[in-house]
Amino acid sequence: MEVPVLSRPDLRFLFRTNSRTLVAADVFTNRADEWAAVAQSLARVVAAHRDETFDVEDMQQPRRNVLVFYGVGGIGKSTLSRQITAHLTDPEAGPEHWPRVDADLGRVVPVRIDLSRQNAVGIETVMLAVRLALAELGRPMAAFDLAFLRYWEQCHPGDPLEDHLRRHTLLNRYGGAGRLRAQMESALGDVAAAVALPGTVGVLAGQGLRAVVRALRERRRAARALAGCRRLPDLLESEPDQDTLSYCAHLLAWDLAQLPEAKTATPLILLDTFEDVGDRTHRDFERLVQRMVWLMPNALFVITGRNRLQWDDPDLEGQLDWTGPAAWPQLVPGANEDPCQRRVGYLSRIDAEHYLRRRLTLEDRPLMDASTRRTLITHSGGLPLYLDMAVMRFLDLHERTGQAPAMDEFDHEFPALVARIFRDLPPEERTVLRSVSLLDSFSVELATAAAGLSRDAAAVRLVDRPFVDVTPGAQWPYRLHELVRSTIRDTDTTGDDRWSEEDWRRAAQRAFDALGRDFDRHGRGPGRQVLLGCLRQGLRLARAYGLELGWLGDAALAYVRDFVWEPLGSGTGDELDSPAAALSETLIAVAARQRRHRALTAGRLRTILATGLLPSELEELPRYFLAECDRELDDLGASLDGMREVAAQGGALASDAARGILHLTRRLGHFSDAVAMAEDLGAAGKRDRVIGEILWSQGTIARACASFARARDLALDSGLDGEAGLCQAYLAFASAFQDRGRSVEQIDRAAHMLEGAYARFAELQLGNARLLLDAGRADDLTDRAAALMAGAAESGLSSCMAYARLAVCFDAAVRDSSELMDAARAQLRASVRGEEFAHLMEISYFMTGEDVPSGLPLARWIDGETRTRARWRRLVTERRAELGPHGGA
Template identity: 30%
Template structure:
């Protein structure tokens, strides 16, 4: 029983505008917040073990929702300020703003929680679980180094301190683990076998419920989803000693469950819901444009914890913990205008009569009031006496007047900010290199620019859209050439960073996500030419950073162009492919292959066809080979190379090894690109293995192992070593038996089910002729079960085929033929022709059906597949 099933079982049981002033008189929101703080304080006192009661309802979520521009972010920040000001010594707050692309990374979400609570120091259960997860999910990437590079996790000093403390803790666990029989693989520096007898871990196994179930969970996604459960146990111990109040502020939550995302178990929203459930004494303050629907039973397909009995406070009714944040009243709006601008004596600058009229025109929108105050100051600066007519119209009109109020440097910076929405000083200087630093600082000091942590800034998305849409109506707009020039500089800057494998962008996911999001936005909303965009998307995908691709889809609907919509559809298809919805992937990407393809740049269209071809190859429903061929014809770029390799694999799976080899031989075997060289020799090894040329296959797999070692990649090393074993178990069984323990342990430490099964299969093959048939069959059965449990159904045919070989080698031809009949039945509809041909060779001594093509001819391959049988026959 995994940790998820175990939990389910238990359950069934000055002249500057102050944003803070806006909310001085929002009494209902402030009262609801104060009441929730008191409620949770009482819960901690009366039920200190509520964290472990999975049947208890959760009332720790307070939600504020409403339209954009009404001040929800300012409300959230003011509530955080009040929470900490009341008792800074015994309170801790965590803030996550989901409008920033990197915040939507599920791994970073977990790290955000832990980093925000770092001052509380002692988190042995969580930190151990996190280290185990990280070692398997991100092999070869040191957790402490990763944390130190993530700018979204606090200041440089905070990150260094957090990384150092985590590194010292994990090292202490290793130092106290004692001697581990058999050792741990070099690549897995923090594996369960390695630490299970450590003093800290023994204490956790004894005292922390579910720790061992989490720590030994084979599914890394399940382990990540249950890390907050371990965090909750750590907090429970901390709060037993000190009455520490925790508040977690999740802002702009509408970005988590965006319209382009397919809600599913294990996604970011499910992660957030689980963390709120597992941390019942910590308050989650969520601001969003939409009301939370966690209390609806219909969310059960995508939320592990949902329904009115779980979240009674999120249902409708007078006692609901969900509060609609409306527009400010006329009185509150006038009060805002009275206090936002004051002279040296503290008297209001805006006359009372004008305050009343502007308050009426604003219709209670705080963003309008903010921009209006900036407009008022600009009018005064020009020596003009502001009048009601200067503020007539809605937000777009007042924004247009603000743009005309600003001098050229400030209006240019506002336009550049509207291209970016989230930015730092460096990015603004890239966009407008001729501007003085003082102009940038003046702009960043304006009230409509929100200062985030670590010198990241943003403007409201409504302001962004208004500036972009209203610019052409201003007296001095940017020309199309000026917009293109600024966008071009940004594209060149970000593209160069993506092209440099050693740039900070590849180490800091915030920088990466922001750069990717902005490049997609420039193409999608402005039509900017980005020659390298298709290759950038492929680079990010090959590195497995799907959260970056996911975040790129979140673009302002009002600004999208038709090619931009096509690009977002491409990204939608990639995400559906990643989560395994192959039919939805085809539905999204098939239009890119029609005679009237989607309006999109050609390389982006080719990229869409590549993922469409991959999906056809897995699921059927289209011509994968023709799709890959179209991509490669007439091109000599990375996308064409990937298409050729994919086409060769497809041909080999269909049994046409001659065609697959011809495609592979079009490449230079000494490619300088290490990743592509690895994939080429992996392909050649597979082709020769299918042909029975086991020594040739082993040669190519040995080259992949060499490449993996050069790149210091534990994941590639695990792949290379298990593939090498698959080849050598036929031709050099004693060598495989000498190394298979270490190879299998490496794959186990990294949590790779297909690798574990392949090692079991290689071990069984190597033992044929040396061990009893029953021993071999037991290993083959284990391999079949491992493949099947992981969903690798084509691979699960391999152990069945080797069972035929085992029976034949033991001299029982009747049993071999019976097993062959089972093999053919199970192989129906599977792409495993080489196994069927091999089974015929083992039982008939020939390949009478011609199911596969042999690169060196039929006679050579029949002899090659026969040789191991002759060598081991008893």
């Protein structure tokens, strides 16, 4: 949908250029959802006060007459408020894409009041503005007018109301001052006649006032119309101050309710810049405004400001008259029936594009080129204030040079963004905001600790600000808008309370220590989100501010223990200049090996080890995973040396290194030695999985599957989901040799367990299981195996490639095709390097019952060659029998 261009002059542009051809337009973005919320809210308020049971004097019913739009400064709330007013006043003047209000709702009287401090607005101004707008109805508001005239004569003696209205900048724009005075005098004359006194304001003082009140209480016939307003006498007798005046909103609502249906109307009162009504500490004015809202249930209030209303908070009882969800059920978080509280969202990319295309034009064409617009839109994060500042900077540079600036000189951070945000925050909230700008996400507790405060109050207030996004239920549910966050960190250099470098470092240390406490409490359990969050944020803080590693060592070992490998980052490529940098790059490299060739990971790990930056207890991390990479890269000698060194140190990865040595022994076909070594591994060394890996290669499939199942269940019980997924992938692979029904079930379960995991070896092994399942059945198996082998080659996973080649051999054996087997063995031979994987070639001969060629290194089978050969031959004949007389042909 096209974004309409408004005709309001842009004075900033006008006084920044001498050009007569450049054009700046004040662009208003779509906001169709916000207008729909206004229309829906208005319909519900009108329906409520038209209901026969509606009683404007009922003070007990909850209120549902407040629609709130809140959002960060510069998001377009004031513009939205102005456009709502314009559209209600004249549908032709507002945005073209907004539909008209339903005519069945009757007359709507909009009145917009800007509550910003610069306007010096008080409750008296607000009440007068609403009354002036209602003067357009042409009917006295008798109860209100009577009470207001008494207030005015007592509080403004000698100052005629019409003179005040004429002088008041905000009020004189409403017009209707003459009509208002006439209506008030009419109401006063009617009351004076009822009590047989002169029709002047004197009737509202002394004996005259007492006579009026007595007539109202006695419900005399002449005063009967007003006598129905049972709270009017008490208000006339009360001290005529601003507190009493706020209660007079009830009289205005009562007067509206008495109008005949043909003359009635619904006020739509827009209160803009509501953040200036109260600073959440001093709520005196907010209390008066809230009272007005409560006492006028037949009016819709549309409130726009930077912060959501807190009227639903019962803890504010005493500061405000009506608080809590029982009083304001549609102001609570999560309420979605209008009228409710709505955050004014950031601009979509489409809206931002329209904004920049229309904002500055030259001969009806956008002054900014498309690439510049795209870059700005990305940087802005949907924040209109940034886009507007960027437009002005672009204009300045264009006027200075006579041509469009290059993006590198134009790309800019704006300190004014910080100033706009900070100006609304008290000092403690500024401290919290600066502190959490160091964090990707945070909780109230974490924010308080990072700020070095002893109480949560400032953090609680901050998370309610509109530039803080929330993810309910998360460990750290809050996060700053990214542009706000980066601007605070990068350009917070001009404020009187700006931080020094040492201030930032102290805050980083406090945040780091608080993350460590969160890791100790929540990061060692089965769920990994807290662990990952602590690691990502802690590594970045330690690296940026030169902090000691502390708890990061334990967290890093916890991360690698489960072998899941969620990404921790992409690696910076920066100089390795600190232990934190070395640890960070180690973990990033180790995780990234699941998505890149093992040779690249090995090179990076060698570089890290060469720096000597890691403390001795953490050197085993890069050394162990370098040994793993060397194994997959077929450098078994280097892999064995590395595994032995890690195992000898007896550190956290010693049992993994012992298992690595066993893997190497198994790849060489030394199975009897491998079994003896497996008995010493224990649960920490994943003994059951290792035994399963040995047993399947012996052709003892049922026992191998039982070992894998035990290993999986033990891993699940220990909360090691990554290890459990790997064991399940192995179980699927082994079962696919023998039991089709069991294999289908195990493959499906493995696929489910590996969803969202970053375990490339397990994914490829699952692919090998699918190949084995379809051996003798699928005509495209060779092509599928080739695709899987290509994926394994990309990752440098030589074992997965070898197992895929073995699957092709199994298919050829089942089909009893010597031609296919010759081709399959030729591929498998590429995986054999001396003793490494020679046992797989030997198995291919066992499958067909052929003699093993001389010169092929022979494996050390657990119970001898004869029994092993028989088992593999039996697996082939069983598959043929399963397929029937024509299967596999």
